[in-house]
Amino acid sequence: xxxxxxxxxxxxxxxxxxxxxxxxxxxxxxxxxxxxxxxxxxxxxxxxxxxxxxxxxxxxxxxxxxxxxxxxxxxxxxxxxxxxxxxxxxxxxxxxxxxxxxxxxxxxxxxxxxxxxxxx
Numbered sequence: 001x002x003x004x005x006x007x008x009x010x011x012x013x014x015x016x017x018x019x020x021x022x023x024x025x026x027x028x029x030x031x032x033x034x035x036x037x038x039x040x041x042x043x044x045x046x047x048x049x050x051x052x053x054x055x056x057x058x059x060x061x062x063x064x065x066x067x068x069x070x071x072x073x074x075x076x077x078x079x080x081x082x083x084x085x086x087x088x089x090x091x092x093x094x095x096x097x098x099x100x101x102x103x104x105x106x107x108x109x110x111x112x113x114x115x116x117x118x119x120x
Contacts, residue, residue, distance in 0.1 A: 008065055034066055035100040038084070045070035045086055046097035049115065052108035069094070069103070069111055087115050 001009070010027065013019045019027050022037050038047055049067035053059040065083045071091060077084040093114065096107030103111060 006052040020037075020081060021079060022081065022082070023077055023084075034082075035102055037082075038066065038068060039101050041069065042068060042086065044072065045062070046101040046103055048097070048103035048108045050112065052103045053105065053112070054107045055102060056108070058105060069115075075107070087111075 004018055010019065010021075013020060017030055019029055020032065021027055026037075026041050027077045028037055034051075035047060038045060045068040047055070047066060048069045050059060051063045051065070051067050054061070054063045065085050067087065069087050069089045071094060072086065072088065074088045075086050077086070089111070093111075096110075097103045
């Protein structure tokens, strides 16, 4: 397929809900979970902070930003559907997540306290 034809085809598939563009060069076939996306696009990170606390039903407000922790430089990646916030953490604090790369509830709370206090 030519590049232009592929772009048109992908746009049409996205418009009818078969695929979802996650980031430049990354597309998922619906339905896809946030943790599945982050494991592929940001393999050295784990989901934490408010998003993880919402996942475990500790926070009941809807979370629109997927907050993650990793050892790399802090950055924000935005697209049509998601905002991914990646926070840097010290190597000795990089633990406490499950095989879906979501922080355990206690670790998510600790990360939130550590990173939000640090940013003030």
